[in-house]
Amino acid sequence: MNERQIIEYIAAQADPTDGQLLKGIGDDCAVIRKDGNRVWLLTMDTLIESVHFNRDFHPPEKLGRKAVSVNVSDIGAMGGKPVFVLLSAGMPHGFDEAWFRAFVSGLTEACREYGCFIIGGDTVASPGGLTFTLTVIGEAEADQVVYRSGARPDDAIWVSGPLGLAAAGLELLNAGIEPDNQAFDLLREKHLNPQARVSLGQQLAASGRVHAMMDLSDGLATDLAHLCKQSGVGARLFARDLPGVAMLADAARLTGCDPERWALSGGEDFELLFTANPDESFHLGGIAEACGLSIFPVGVIVVGVGVTLIRSAADGTNHEIAIAYQGFDHFRNGNGG
Amino acid sequence: MNERQIIEYIAAQADPTDGQLLKGIGDDCAVIRKDGNRVWLLTMDTLIESVHFNRDFHPPEKLGRKAVSVNVSDIGAMGGKPVFVLLSAGMPHGFDEAWFRAFVSGLTEACREYGCFIIGGDTVASPGGLTFTLTVIGEAEADQVVYRSGARPDDAIWVSGPLGLAAAGLELLNAGIEPDNQAFDLLREKHLNPQARVSLGQQLAASGRVHAMMDLSDGLATDLAHLCKQSGVGARLFARDLPGVAMLADAARLTGCDPERWALSGGEDFELLFTANPDESFHLGGIAEACGLSIFPVGVIVVGVGVTLIRSAADGTNHEIAIAYQGFDHFRNGNGG
Numbered sequence: 001m002n003e004r005q006i007i008e009y010i011a012a013q014a015d016p017t018d019g020q021l022l023k024g025i026g027d028d029c030a031v032i033r034k035d036g037n038r039v040w041l042l043t044m045d046t047l048i049e050s051v052h053f054n055r056d057f058h059p060p061e062k063l064g065r066k067a068v069s070v071n072v073s074d075i076g077a078m079g080g081k082p083v084f085v086l087l088s089a090g091m092p093h094g095f096d097e098a099w100f101r102a103f104v105s106g107l108t109e110a111c112r113e114y115g116c117f118i119i120g121g122d123t124v125a126s127p128g129g130l131t132f133t134l135t136v137i138g139e140a141e142a143d144q145v146v147y148r149s150g151a152r153p154d155d156a157i158w159v160s161g162p163l164g165l166a167a168a169g170l171e172l173l174n175a176g177i178e179p180d181n182q183a184f185d186l187l188r189e190k191h192l193n194p195q196a197r198v199s200l201g202q203q204l205a206a207s208g209r210v211h212a213m214m215d216l217s218d219g220l221a222t223d224l225a226h227l228c229k230q231s232g233v234g235a236r237l238f239a240r241d242l243p244g245v246a247m248l249a250d251a252a253r254l255t256g257c258d259p260e261r262w263a264l265s266g267g268e269d270f271e272l273l274f275t276a277n278p279d280e281s282f283h284l285g286g287i288a289e290a291c292g293l294s295i296f297p298v299g300v301i302v303v304g305v306g307v308t309l310i311r312s313a314a315d316g317t318n319h320e321i322a323i324a325y326q327g328f329d330h331f332r333n334g335n336g337g
Numbered sequence: 338m339n340e341r342q343i344i345e346y347i348a349a350q351a352d353p354t355d356g357q358l359l360k361g362i363g364d365d366c367a368v369i370r371k372d373g374n375r376v377w378l379l380t381m382d383t384l385i386e387s388v389h390f391n392r393d394f395h396p397p398e399k400l401g402r403k404a405v406s407v408n409v410s411d412i413g414a415m416g417g418k419p420v421f422v423l424l425s426a427g428m429p430h431g432f433d434e435a436w437f438r439a440f441v442s443g444l445t446e447a448c449r450e451y452g453c454f455i456i457g458g459d460t461v462a463s464p465g466g467l468t469f470t471l472t473v474i475g476e477a478e479a480d481q482v483v484y485r486s487g488a489r490p491d492d493a494i495w496v497s498g499p500l501g502l503a504a505a506g507l508e509l510l511n512a513g514i515e516p517d518n519q520a521f522d523l524l525r526e527k528h529l530n531p532q533a534r535v536s537l538g539q540q541l542a543a544s545g546r547v548h549a550m551m552d553l554s555d556g557l558a559t560d561l562a563h564l565c566k567q568s569g570v571g572a573r574l575f576a577r578d579l580p581g582v583a584m585l586a587d588a589a590r591l592t593g594c595d596p597e598r599w600a601l602s603g604g605e606d607f608e609l610l611f612t613a614n615p616d617e618s619f620h621l622g623g624i625a626e627a628c629g630l631s632i633f634p635v636g637v638i639v640v641g642v643g644v645t646l647i648r649s650a651a652d653g654t655n656h657e658i659a660i661a662y663q664g665f666d667h668f669r670n671g672n673g674g
Contacts, residue, residue, distance in 0.1 A: 001434055006460045009438070010424065013445040014455040018420060021456055030457035032421060032474070035372030044423040044472060046461045083355060084369060086381045087347065088470045093668065097338055101346070108350040118351035119358055119367035123343045124383045125667040128465015133425050135381060135472040137369070330462040331430065 003329045026230060027148050028074040028214050029138065039145060041138040043074035049129035051330070057173045060099045062193040064106025067132050069196040070217065072114045073270045075138030076198030077215035079146045079205020082116035086135040090126030114198055146205045146274070151212035151231035155275035155301040158284065160197050160293055162244020163220055164259060165190040167266020168251040175255055187251055194270040200291045201272055207287060213274035219265040219327025220298070223273055225307050228324070234304030237264075237323070239311040243296035264309070267328035275301055340666045363567060364485050365411040365551050366475065376482060378475040380411035386466035388667070394510045397436045399530040401443025404469050406533040407554065409451045410607045412475030413535030414552035416483045416542020419453035423472040427463030451535055483542045483611070488549035488568035492612035492638040495621065497534050497630055499581020500557055501596060502527040504603020505588040512592055524588055531607040537628045538609055544624060550611035556602040556664025557635070560610055562644050565661070571641030574601075574660070576648040580633035601646070604665035612638055 001009065011025040022031040022039060029041035047053055047070070053063050072082040087107070091100065111117050116136065169187035172178070197215070204210045212231055216223050220237070228235050239260060248259035276284060281297065288295045307324040338346065348362040359376060360368040366378035384390055384407070390400050409419040424444070428437065448454050453473065506524035509515070534552070541547045549568055553560050557574070565572050576597060585596035613621060618634065625632045644661040 001437070003460055006426070006437075010426075010441055010455060010458075013441055015445070015449070016454050016456060018454070020420065024454075024456040025458075030421065030423070032377075032456070033371075035370075040369075040377065042421070042423060042457060042472075042474070044425050044458050044470075046425045046427060046459050046468075046470065048427055048461055048463050048465070048468075050464060051462050083357065084367065084379070086367070086379060086472060088381050088383045089343070089347075090383055090385055090468065091668075100338070100343075104347055104350055108352070112352070117353050117355070117361075118347060119353060119361040119369070120379060121347075121362075121381050122383050122470075123340055123667065124385055125388050126385050126465070126468070127387060128385070128463070128468075131383075131385075131427065131463070131465075131468055133381070133383065133459075133470040135379070135423060137379070330460065331428075331432075 002331050004325065006331070022142065023147065028077045029080070031145060034139070037142045039140055039142045041075050041078055041080040041140055042135065043071055044133065044135045045071045045074070046131065046133040048131045058192055060102035061106030064103040065110040065193050067107055067134055068110035068114060069194050069270065071134045071136040072116065072198050073196035073215040073217070075136055076196055076201030077213055077272055078140065079144050079202055079213070080138035080140035081202060082114050082136050082138045082198065084137040085111055085116050085118045087118055087121035088124070088133040089121070090124045090131035092127055092129065093125055114196065140205070144205045144208070146210050146213040148212055148214050148227045148230040151227060151233050151275040151301045153233055153301055153303045155211055156278035156281065156297050157224070157235060157273070157275050157299040157301060158295045158297050159216065159220070159243065160200055160272040160288065160295055161269070162247055163216070163242055163269050163271065164244055164248050164262030164266040166194060166268040167262040168248050171255045171257055172251055177254055183247065183250065191268065194268060196270055197272045197293065200288060200293055203287050203291065204272070204274060204284065207283070209280045209283060210274045210276045213272060216269040216271045216273050218267050220273065221264045221307060221323040222325050222327025225324035227273065228305070228307060234302045235299055235307045236302055237299035237307065237309050239309055241296065241298050243298070264323060265327045339668050341662065343668070359479065360484060365414045366417070368482060371476070374479045376477055376479045378412050378415055378417040378477055379472065380408055381470060381472045382408045383468065383470040385468045395529055397439035398443030401440040402447040402530050404471055405444055405447035405451060406531050406607065408471045408473040409453065409535050410533035410552040410554070412473055413533055413538030414550055414609055415477065416481050416539055416550070417475035417477035418539060419451050419473050419475045419535065421474040422448055422453050422455045424455055424458035425461070425470040426458070427461045427468035429464055429466065430462055451533065481542045481545070483547050483550040485549055485551050485564045485567040488564060488570050488612040488638045490570055490638055490640045492548055493615035493618065493634050494561070494572060494610070494612050494636040494638060495632045495634050496553065496557070496580065497537055497609040497625065497632055498606070499584055500553070500579055500606050500608065501581055501585050501599030501603040503531060503605040504599040505585050508592045508594055509588055514591055520584065520587065528605065531605060533607055534609045534630065537625060537630055540624050540628065541609070541611060541621065544620070546617045546620060547611045547613045550609060553606040553608045553610050555604050557610065558601045558644060558660040559662050559664025562661035564610065565642070565644060571639045572636055572644045573639055574636035574644065574646050576646055578633065578635050601660060602664045
């Protein structure tokens with residue numbers, strides 16, 4: 001079973017039948033009723049040692065921050081505001097207390113920055129290594145929540161930042177390549193301490209102009225395929241428009257990797273992926289600019305299924321490649337996101 | 338740091354300041370506002386392979402059921418009804434798919450029985466072994482929620498069933514002792530497939546007669562100490578009243594263990610621990626009987642701090658022993674609950 005099959009198997013058993021549930025399995029968050037027009041958004045993400053992080057090069061403060069960011073990213077991607085956090089911390093006997101205090105310090109600092117705080121959880125012994133699971137609860141207006149399922153044919157597709165940087169940074173860290181190079185610092189920081197686009201997500205949702213949105217955690221090829229499946233549409237991406245590929249060139253050369261592959265299949269970008277009428281470009285760009293960010297058009301939603309990458313050859317011809325679900329999969333890939 | 342110090346350290350950093358939060362760290366569940374007089378209860382528990390379960394003798398269906406029971410037990414212990422479940426499943430590469438399907442089947446079956454269902458979660462690779470974290474969301478009337486903090490001097494203390502059975506069952510399983518003995522089946526089943534007292538908890542809470550309540554997960558000595566600390570009181574337990582000790586005698590003899598220690602310090606009983614005016618005995622017993630259960634008085638709340646065990650010697654004299662926090666601690670004990 002791959003990751004998608006596992007989730008589909010669980011979803012098929014789950015059998016949801018409650019009027020207080022607005023959205024169950026299949027989006028960034030589950031959505032349950034709060035009061036009047038307000039809802040609670042619920043998301044859960046786990047970080048496991050030697051899978052999601054390597055203690056040799058991941059400072060504990062940054063890991064604590066990341067544990068929060070990867071979760072609040074899901075809240076922001078539906079237009080919500082993070083409010084509460086539950087933390088389950090699994091640690092080996094005789095764990096390093098200074099390390100743990102620094103981890104908690106980074107975690108609570110990030111909570112404050114995103115406007116949420118810890119209200120409960122669990123602590124357990126974990127002889128197989130450190131494991132941290134967070135549940136984050138966010139709040140939103142019910143009629144402003146943006147789901148994965150709203151994309152429409154002829155929508156433009158945007159991302160909120162360059163792609164593949166976190167994957168490149170992880171590769172540099174794994175390879176032990178640490179030259180004095182500011183561009184590489186940026187790549188490494190995207191893996192070690194990603195920033196979630198929570199304010200941007202809230203403002204895009206509040207604008208009422210975005211049809212579908214999610215965060216990029218498993219790579220564009222997989223995440224866009226999820227969005228298309230939920231929306232009952234297909235997508236065409238243009239290789240020349242993938243933002244950030246030029247920033248990856250040096251790291252790719254040094255590590256022998258393919259920058260386009262990082263951009264399409266590298267996990268953990270935690271940028272927003274969203275669709276809207278192409279006419280909204282100026283307005284949505286203005287919203288991003290007010291958040292200190294840029295948005296980049298990468299393709300178009302079409303009638304159909306799947307995700308196709310369009311690559312223009314030197315002779316002017318276009319090549320089309322099916323890339324749906326070519327991103328990170330815990331049970332197919334060996335390591336990473 | 339022991340388990341309590343870890344939680345206190347996190348709580349000190351957490352800095353809760355939100356008007357929508359009725360209760361944060363320090364009770365069975367966090368309590369957040371829903372609408373009018375309704376609240377959502379949130380709890381999170383993790384089961385880790387070789388700490389909480391041994392795949393050699395824990396059938397996957399029963400483990401799936403237990404993952405739900407240990408969580409909904411916290412909801413019931415505050416008087417709530419479980420509604421929604423988030424599941425984070427960490428599994429090694431090449432995990433046993435038949436095992437996993439059986440686990441999910443037990444989990445969803447237990448969800449149906451307790452009246453809740455899965456609405457989201459996460460799946461990750463976990464090379465160190467299986468790890469499952471559930472967050473359960475329950476619902477309650479705000480003015481019916483029973484906290485740990487309401488115990489009053491002269492309250493009687495009850496538990497909803499015999500104590501130490503799960504610890505004895507685990508010891509028998511670990512020792513490989515499997516004689517054809519129905520009493521032992523009962524002990525083993527208490528470890529493998531405990532039942533959460535959710536209906537009883539809801540009805541005790543709805544009666545308005547219970548001052549403080551929690552579930553027994555780390556053993557009476559530790560859990561009662563938590564309840565006393567939250568309530569600003571002390572407690573006296575009577576050794577002769579501990580229910581279930583006689584049921585443990587054979588298992589204790591075979592394994593060389595102390596039955597009273599199992600009853601006081603064995604984890605994972607998942608019975609309810611609650612306090613009320615001693616005059617309520619008849620009424621509360623009737624509520625339990627309607628649920629097919631019995632309640633057992635084990636002691637009394639007193640002015641002061643700590644938990645004292647009163648043991649009557651053969652000569653009629655009483656011996657008092659301080660036992661607060663002598664229950665299971667993940668970071669002090671080697672293995673178990």
